[in-house]
Amino acid sequence: MAEMDIEKFVEAPGRDEKIKEVRKKIDELGIEYLYLQFVSVTGKIMGKGIPADHWEQVAKKGFQLVYGATMNLFLNRGGDYLGYGPEAAELVGIPEPETFMQLPWAPEIGRFYCTLFRNREEKKDPGGYLTSDCRGNLRRLHDEFTKKHGTKLRIGTEPEMMWLKFDENGKPKDGYSKPYCYHIDQFESLRPVSLQVIRYARKMGLDMIQGDHEDAPGQLELNWMFDDVLRNADRLTTYRQICAQVARENGIFACFMTKPFMGVSASGCHHNMSLWHGGEDEFVKCGNNPDDLPGMAENYMYVKGGENTFMPDTDDPQMPGKEGLKAIGGVVHHLQALTAIGCSTVNSYRRLWDTGFWAPVFSDWGFQNRTTGLRVSAPGRFEYRSVDSMVNPYLMGSTLLAAMDDGLENSLDPGKPEERNIYEAMEQGKEVKKLPMSLGEALDKLAASEVVQRGLPGEMYRLYDEYKRDEFARFMSTVTEWDNEMYMECLP
Secondary structure, eight states, X not given: OOOOHHHHHHTOXXXXXXXXXXXXXXXXXXXXXXXXXXXXXXXXXXXXXXXXXXXXXXXXXXXXXXXXXXXXXXXXXXXXXXXXXXXXXXXXXXXXXXXXXXXXXXXXXXXXXXXXXXXXXXXXXXXXXXTXXXXXXXXXXXXXXXXXXSOEEEEEEEEEEEEEEEOTTSOEEEXXXXXXXXXXXHHHHTHHHHHHHHHHHHHTTOOEEEEEEOSSTTEEEEEEOOEEHHHHHHHHHHHHHHXXXXXXXXXXXXXXXXXXXXXXXOOBEEEEEEEEEOOEEEEOOTTSOTTSOSBXXXXXXXXXXXXXXXXXXXXXXXXXXXXXXXXXXXXHHTXXXXXXXXXXXXXXXXXXXXXXXXXXXXXXXXXXXXXXXXXXXXXXXXXXXXXXXXXXXXXXXXXXXXXXXXXXHTTOOOOSOOOSOHHHHHHTTOOOOBOOSSHHHHXXXXXXXXXXXXXXXXXXXXXXXXXXXXXXXXXXXXXXXXXXXXXXXXXX
């Protein structure tokens, strides 16, 4: 009988030593309780908590939770559980010792990311990797991509979000600052919040590099150094946890909703991408004492060096290298289907419709061109703009890998870079594919794309499509305030 995936994972060389190292950290730091977390299909952070006394046991055996937890355990419009019924088996979550981190706002608690598996006793694929585990999928797909092409994907994200006040009824309402882009005084007005986010982030291994006040009320963008696609996704997830905690501490609301207000800019999450040969992990202390870290050293590793295939390899200082162009050709070719992942909610499309605020709604690319879905923002990297603050970064990374693989495999040409404002270019006769302008349309484009679906392997595509189709159906079947204002007094 073949060895189960779960047993190979648990018995991997060096893992026992890591488990012992974590125990030492737990005891030294006075950790009492552990959060064992994974990420759902929609990017929600799920999991269980256990007393730290049980670390060694759970590190070997894992914890169990219903499959439906990967679907947020939500009901569809018909009252049935999305994705999995009550008869489904329970998953097994195995914590990864190298991801151990003390929570800086609750020093008695330690946190782990987990890899998910099918139950050991299942009749079908017992102990196999659970394909509704978006994080585990990304790791495996990236490994396959690297084995095939010899390159690794590095990503830096630009997470915009808004800090909001509560109204008298306890509902999030107005932004905490005025909508002045890059305004230092407005940045200063949010200093108690932003500095606390930065402090916590650095403690947890985010190498913070810059930040600014954006266009909308209460809208901030804080950035950390780009890195391996999986580690960056983990850091974006951690960043969202940090923001939620800082909001609780300050009595305000951390809003990652894409478009809470019309007439001002939405919150994007641009993905800056590059493909690299080689490179080595280097420790970045992020202001911590290397001899007394609040987590495992792996949390502070960033890949450095190597050969960036997106860098120009001709006399043209702007034009990306040939290999990079093929990869981006794949992304441009599949932008319409990728929109279902990058713009994953009904509300996402409010951003695309509000085109006066630089909404990237066309499948094209250019140099420093903010009217296209992709732009070369600096030599050596492409900025994918049609992705917003509600994105699941694990699914985004996986589907970008699928699109790039197709581009490299089939030498897809992204076309000539568009240097004109895309709206002016269209007035001059250029034909450009428009991105989907609703979640339903985007899901149809995804359904027609075998390539992008490869980034959603196993059960993942079925589950994502089911969840998002239900979300769109709920929206279409809801009478809104706009409906009442528009039609209530209209005659037949």
